Amino acid sequence: MNRQEIEDKITELKSDYVRLSADLEKLVYVKGKTEFNEKELARLENEIAALRKQLK
Structure with a gap:
């Protein structure tokens, strides 16, 4: 993976994290x-x- 692909994947994972976090709050x-x-x-x-770590 090149740097841009890694950054894009991190952005995608952060979006998933925010969504799941909101879902978790609702479930609680x-x-x-x-x-x-x-x-x-x-x-x-x-x-x-x-x-x-890969970005460093």
Whole structure:
């Protein structure tokens, strides 16, 4: 992956993260199951961190 592709992927992952975070807030409010969202947010955080390391 070149630098631009990595930056684009990070932007895409951040967008997914924001969406999932909002979904998680809604689930917490209605006392729904939050396990999937929490795991997915952690996965996205790790993937973003790994991509940022590649940029350095």
